[in-house]
Amino acid sequence: MKTALGIFLLLSMVLGFAQNHSHTSTRALAFPDIAGYVTLKTDLHQHTVFSDGEVWPTIRVQEALRDNLDVISLTEHLEYQPHKDDIPHPDRNRAFQLALEEAKEHDLMVINGTEITRGNPIGHCNAVFINDANRLMEKDSVLQFAEAKRQGAFVFWNHPNWSWLSPTGNPIWTDFQEERLKKGELHGIEVINTGYFDDASLALALKHDLTIMGTSDVHGLVEWDYMEKGNSRPITLVFAKEKTETSLKEALFAGRTVAVFNELLVGKQEVLVPLLEASVHIEKASYLENSKILEIQLKNSCSSRLLLENATEFSFYGSPPLLEIAAGETKVVQIKTLEILDTFSLKLKAIACYTAPKKHPIAHWEVVVE
Numbered sequence: 001m002k003t004a005l006g007i008f009l010l011l012s013m014v015l016g017f018a019q020n021h022s023h024t025s026t027r028a029l030a031f032p033d034i035a036g037y038v039t040l041k042t043d044l045h046q047h048t049v050f051s052d053g054e055v056w057p058t059i060r061v062q063e064a065l066r067d068n069l070d071v072i073s074l075t076e077h078l079e080y081q082p083h084k085d086d087i088p089h090p091d092r093n094r095a096f097q098l099a100l101e102e103a104k105e106h107d108l109m110v111i112n113g114t115e116i117t118r119g120n121p122i123g124h125c126n127a128v129f130i131n132d133a134n135r136l137m138e139k140d141s142v143l144q145f146a147e148a149k150r151q152g153a154f155v156f157w158n159h160p161n162w163s164w165l166s167p168t169g170n171p172i173w174t175d176f177q178e179e180r181l182k183k184g185e186l187h188g189i190e191v192i193n194t195g196y197f198d199d200a201s202l203a204l205a206l207k208h209d210l211t212i213m214g215t216s217d218v219h220g221l222v223e224w225d226y227m228e229k230g231n232s233r234p235i236t237l238v239f240a241k242e243k244t245e246t247s248l249k250e251a252l253f254a255g256r257t258v259a260v261f262n263e264l265l266v267g268k269q270e271v272l273v274p275l276l277e278a279s280v281h282i283e284k285a286s287y288l289e290n291s292k293i294l295e296i297q298l299k300n301s302c303s304s305r306l307l308l309e310n311a312t313e314f315s316f317y318g319s320p321p322l323l324e325i326a327a328g329e330t331k332v333v334q335i336k337t338l339e340i341l342d343t344f345s346l347k348l349k350a351i352a353c354y355t356a357p358k359k360h361p362i363a364h365w366e367v368v369v370e
Ligand SMILES: [Zn+2]
Pocket: 115, 124, 158, 159
């Protein structure tokens, strides 16, 4: 998992971003809505002192507000509670209740959730939208999944590539997972956890039509674990019909998500492409004087830096075919269209984005020339 991150960081350095890499001024995460849906920024995997985290639940709410999130879930381990002697609260919903109280005055949804924490075959799974975590305690794993389903939970497989449970770093899909899937007890899979991306988990998501998830799994402070290292926390963008708990749940079950970690965006083609197209605004397009060179001004309105490669049949003029646009930045690209056009079909391949292992989406803008 570290190798993947290493390659990603190396790529960033080779492309020359390390120098001006700063997220501190743009901590608030921002992504535009797409046609027909509101884009909800969620982090549905976090811990507090009520399991093995290091902070009180109210801190998670305050961090989420700083990051401009729309939804959080505190998913305390059920079976693993190292602070139990100091915080012997018998109610496993307590972290949720404290966060809910703190969030009351703010525009932040708090969803009740928990982490089912077992060894193989299933490993760790989050169940969110539960109504009582206590009822999931002290049951065997099969019964836990049945109970989660009974409560109407959305269940996703956490860090399936974790080398503690899978020495190859590849998720181990067994009859147990197959049975959960068939019974409607498993709905999603993390492809990004704590900043680690796993393309074998992405392949499983696509193969079994599981919802693509990205989460921070934060235990310390978001400030320490992410910001100080120059990162934003990983999140899942959920494309919901409305900003309500019901719509959020519908969208998660329907698989309308994009997992995000800094520049890395991972999702199904049908939502990732519209997200990219909504994130880049064409501000201006006109020909350079006495030339057939089209100049297009683009603005990136999302909080992820975008790396876009020329996917048109034409060449860029005076610059390499790779365009980097930081969050909120405006860039100009010049294209040798060889003749004067009224409209231009701009196609850019987002090379830090994935719709499948090693597969990048191509976004498309129909540009009207002034
Ligand atoms: Zn876990």
